[in-house]
Amino acid sequence: MEKGAISILLAGDLVLDEPDAPHWLAGIAPALKGADLAVGHLEVPHTARGDELKGDVPAPGAPPENVAAIAGAGFHLLSLAGNHIADCGADGIADTLALLAKAGLNGTGAGLTLAEARAPVVMDRGAWRIGLLSYNCVGPELSWAGETRAGCAYLRIETADGSPIAPAADLVRLTDEAVSTLQTDISALREQADFVMVALHKGLVHTPARLAPYERALSHAAIDAGADVVIGHHAHIVRGIEFHRGKPIFHGLGNGCVVTSALSPAQDHPARREWAERRKTLFGFEPDPAYTLAPFHPEAVNAMLGRLTLHPDGRVETAVVPVDVLPPGRPVLATGERSEAVARYIEKITLAAGLPPIAITQDGTVTA
Known part of the structure; x- marks a missing residue:
C-alpha cells in the first residue's frame, strides 16, 4: 500500500477524577478526532480497588467509567x-489495562512485569x-516494574547526592543504563515500525520554563538511538520545543x-492535603x-497539543495547537x-530554558 500523509496529535497528562468526563474533554475533542492518531499520557490508575503505594504522594484511583x-x-x-500509575498497586494497573482494552485503547509503559511494561505498542x-515506547524518569523507585513485580517502565537518572530516585x-x-535501555528498545521497535515515538515522564514540576540538567541529554539520546519524536510530560506546565538532528x-x-480534587487542601487524605499546601511554598506560586480542579501554576493556563504531519x-x-485552560480546569x-498569546509563550519559554529559538506561525507550524 502506498503511504499517504497522516496526522498525529499529542497531548500531555490526563487526570480525570471528576464525574462527567466527556464534559471536561469536550473542549479538545474536536482536534483529537480530527487526527489520524491521538496520543495522551494517562497519569493515574483507573480503579476502585488496590493498596496505596508508599514512597510518593499517592494519587487516588480515578473512576473506572472515565x-x-x-x-x-x-x-x-x-x-x-x-x-502515579502504580499508586493503587498491581490491582490498579491490572484494572487500568483491562479497561483500556475494553474501550479499544492501546497503552504501553505499565504492566504486571517489567517485560510487559517495556513492550511497545504498534x-x-x-x-x-x-x-510508541513509554518511560518514567522521575521515580519513585517503588513504582518501577520488576521481573515479577507490577509497575512501570523506567530510565534511571542519577541524583546529585546518591539518594533514591523520586520526583522531589x-x-x-543520565546513566549508561538508561542509554542502553533506549538503544535496545528503540532498535527492536524500529524493526516493527516506520515511525517511533518515545514518551518520557520527566522534568521539574510546577516550574515555568526551566529544564532539569539531564533532560536535553536524555531526549537527545532517544533521538540518537532512532526515535523520530520525543514526547515529554510530568511538569503540569508546558515546556519548550527543540529539534535534534531535525x-x-x-x-x-x-x-x-x-x-x-486531589490537589485541594480541603480533603481528608493527610498526605495529599499537606502536599497541596507545601508545593506552593516549594515552587513559589x-x-x-x-x-x-486544576490548582496549578498560573502560567499553566497556557497549554498546547503537539501536532505532527507525516509525509x-x-x-x-511539527506544529502546536494552542489550548486555553478555563476555570475550574x-x-x-x-x-x-489567546491562541496568539499561547504561541508567543511557548517561544518565550523555549528561549528561557536555554534552547535554540523557535518560531510558531499563525497556523501553529514550528520552525527552528
Whole structure:
C-alpha cells in the first residue's frame, strides 16, 4: 500500500477524577478526532480497588467509567509510565489495562512485569506503522516494574547526592543504563515500525520554563538511538520545543486534561492535603482560586497539543495547537488573541530554558 500523509496529535497528562468526563474533554475533542492518531499520557490508575503505594504522594484511583470517555474524546494510544500509575498497586494497573482494552485503547509503559511494561505498542494508520515506547524518569523507585513485580517502565537518572530516585529528588545525570535501555528498545521497535515515538515522564514540576540538567541529554539520546519524536510530560506546565538532528522534542506538553480534587487542601487524605499546601511554598506560586480542579501554576493556563504531519517523502511537519485552560480546569482549543498569546509563550519559554529559538506561525507550524 502506498503511504499517504497522516496526522498525529499529542497531548500531555490526563487526570480525570471528576464525574462527567466527556464534559471536561469536550473542549479538545474536536482536534483529537480530527487526527489520524491521538496520543495522551494517562497519569493515574483507573480503579476502585488496590493498596496505596508508599514512597510518593499517592494519587487516588480515578473512576473506572472515565476510561470510556477518553476513547470517546478521540484518543487511540496512551503512554502509562509515570510516577502515579502504580499508586493503587498491581490491582490498579491490572484494572487500568483491562479497561483500556475494553474501550479499544492501546497503552504501553505499565504492566504486571517489567517485560510487559517495556513492550511497545504498534498501530497501523494507512500504510504507516506507528510505534510508541513509554518511560518514567522521575521515580519513585517503588513504582518501577520488576521481573515479577507490577509497575512501570523506567530510565534511571542519577541524583546529585546518591539518594533514591523520586520526583522531589535532585535528578541530574543520565546513566549508561538508561542509554542502553533506549538503544535496545528503540532498535527492536524500529524493526516493527516506520515511525517511533518515545514518551518520557520527566522534568521539574510546577516550574515555568526551566529544564532539569539531564533532560536535553536524555531526549537527545532517544533521538540518537532512532526515535523520530520525543514526547515529554510530568511538569503540569508546558515546556519548550527543540529539534535534534531535525527531529522534534516536546520537552513538556503540560496538562492534556487534568481535573481533580486531589490537589485541594480541603480533603481528608493527610498526605495529599499537606502536599497541596507545601508545593506552593516549594515552587513559589499561588493557584488562581477560580481553578478549583486544576490548582496549578498560573502560567499553566497556557497549554498546547503537539501536532505532527507525516509525509510520504519522509518529511515531518511539527506544529502546536494552542489550548486555553478555563476555570475550574477545562481545556479548550484557543482562538484569537489567546491562541496568539499561547504561541508567543511557548517561544518565550523555549528561549528561557536555554534552547535554540523557535518560531510558531499563525497556523501553529514550528520552525527552528
